[in-house]
Amino acid sequence: MTAQVFTVTSGKGGVGKTTAVANLATALAMDGKRVVCIDGDIGLRNLDVVMGLENRIVYDIVDVIEGRCKLKQAMIRDKHYPEMYLIPAAQTRDKNAVSPSDMVRICNDLKPDADFIIIDSPAGIERGFRNAIAAADRVLVVTNPEVSAVRDADRVVGILEAEEKSNPALIINRLNPALVKNNDMLSAEDVLDLLGIRLIGIVPEDENVIIGSNRGTPIVTDAKSRAGMAFRNIARRLQGDDVPFMDLAPQSGLWNAIQRLAGRK
Amino acid sequence: MDFFTRKRSASSAKERLQLVLVHDRTDLTPGQLESLKDDLLKAISQYIEIDPDAVRIELEKDGRSQRLVADIPLKSSSRHRAG
Ligand SMILES: Nc1ncnc2c1ncn2[C@@H]1O[C@H](COP(=O)(O)OP(=O)(O)OP(=O)(O)O)[C@@H](O)[C@H]1O
Ligand SMILES: [Mg+2]
Numbered sequence: 394m395t396a397q398v399f400t401v402t403s404g405k406g407g408v409g410k411t412t413a414v415a416n417l418a419t420a421l422a423m424d425g426k427r428v429v430c431i432d433g434d435i436g437l438r439n440l441d442v443v444m445g446l447e448n449r450i451v452y453d454i455v456d457v458i459e460g461r462c463k464l465k466q467a468m469i470r471d472k473h474y475p476e477m478y479l480i481p482a483a484q485t486r487d488k489n490a491v492s493p494s495d496m497v498r499i500c501n502d503l504k505p506d507a508d509f510i511i512i513d514s515p516a517g518i519e520r521g522f523r524n525a526i527a528a529a530d531r532v533l534v535v536t537n538p539e540v541s542a543v544r545d546a547d548r549v550v551g552i553l554e555a556e557e558k559s560n561p562a563l564i565i566n567r568l569n570p571a572l573v574k575n576n577d578m579l580s581a582e583d584v585l586d587l588l589g590i591r592l593i594g595i596v597p598e599d600e601n602v603i604i605g606s607n608r609g610t611p612i613v614t615d616a617k618s619r620a621g622m623a624f625r626n627i628a629r630r631l632q633g634d635d636v637p638f639m640d641l642a643p644q645s646g647l648w649n650a651i652q653r654l655a656g657r658k
Numbered sequence: 659m660d661f662f663t664r665k666r667s668a669s670s671a672k673e674r675l676q677l678v679l680v681h682d683r684t685d686l687t688p689g690q691l692e693s694l695k696d697d698l699l700k701a702i703s704q705y706i707e708i709d710p711d712a713v714r715i716e717l718e719k720d721g722r723s724q725r726l727v728a729d730i731p732l733k734s735s736s737r738h739r740a741g
Pocket of ligand 2: 410411412513515
């Protein structure tokens with residue numbers, strides 16, 4: 394068995410790449426998988442805080458590449474899931490500290506002992522993005538239903554095609570069902586139609602996501618969160634399961650009240 | 659802005675993106691596309707008579723690929739005159 398490598402990228406910044414990596418990795422670990430996350434955002438390390446592991450960092454990925462430590466020493470074990478690890482980014486300002494071949498080598502070293510390797514790409518289409526996609530078996534493109542995010546996602550998909558990293562899958566994050574219903578937000582169908590790639594999940598806007606990052610506990614661990622549910626579904630699709638898409642129709646206040654009365658919320 | 663008659667913003671987002679993506683993907687600015695059309699029309703007019711106002715030349719999206727679609731009606735009398 395050898396691990397599958399997924400890279401999460403987006404073009405535009407702030408659309409939810411790091412959130413997606415932390416949640417998908419945790420969901421896979423909850424399913425009993427061995428997962429290694431790699432923070433590819435050199436100089437702007439964030440995956441550690443979102444996963445709640447910032448206090449455990451001793452070595453980072455650049456220490457591995459420059460031979461200051463062994464790969465194992467830079468792998469931080471998760472607090473709750475002993476089969477999940479994080480390799481943190483360095484906070485160096487030297488953007489050239491990592492090369493695409495370094496990433497390929499590190500992933501090859503990790504593959505025999507993991508089921509999934511998930512790489513968090515920086516925003517943009519520069520060196521860090523190139524590093525992040527170099528070792529990818531599959532690329533997950535995150536976007537928001539919003540003009541600039543969709544435009545940048547299309548650029549990234551174009552570059553992936555040119556690099557023969559074909560068949561990327563799309564995650565539409567921060568969809569607001571009430572706005573879509575009002576025709577004031579692009580629907581998932583609109584975004585898919587514009588980008589012309591395969592959909593792997595739609596994650597609704599959910600304030601619990603921010604509460605989760607505040608605590609350093611990804612929201613997939615909260616059984617009631619809608620975004621958590623969406624990420625758990627994507628994680629199952631990554632494992633090859635055929636999971637139906639969630640119904641994201643806006644829930645009326647009355648419907649919510651009935652569900653609460655029925656004890657389902 | 660008239661709040662009640664205004665077009666919902668999602669449709670204008672989609673229409674605008676459709677155009678922008680076609681130009682991004684082909685690396686052609688709207689200006690370059692215009693001069694491409696002009697050159698095409700000039701070339702065709704050397705052989706047959708066409709009605710420049712009825713011509714439609716557009717970049718269309720088909721999944722992830724683009725095509726240049728031209729609809730160029732000929733003037734009905736063009737064969738007689740050319741002959
Ligand atoms: N589904 C969601 N609902 C609500 N908030 C969200 C959702 N997804 C992400 N966010 C919030 O959006 C912000 C940006 O998310 P995140 O850091 O994951 O983006 P990013 O793409 O990794 O950014 P960067 O390009 O800077 O690395 C964070 O505050 C995060 O909590
Ligand atoms: Mg990030």
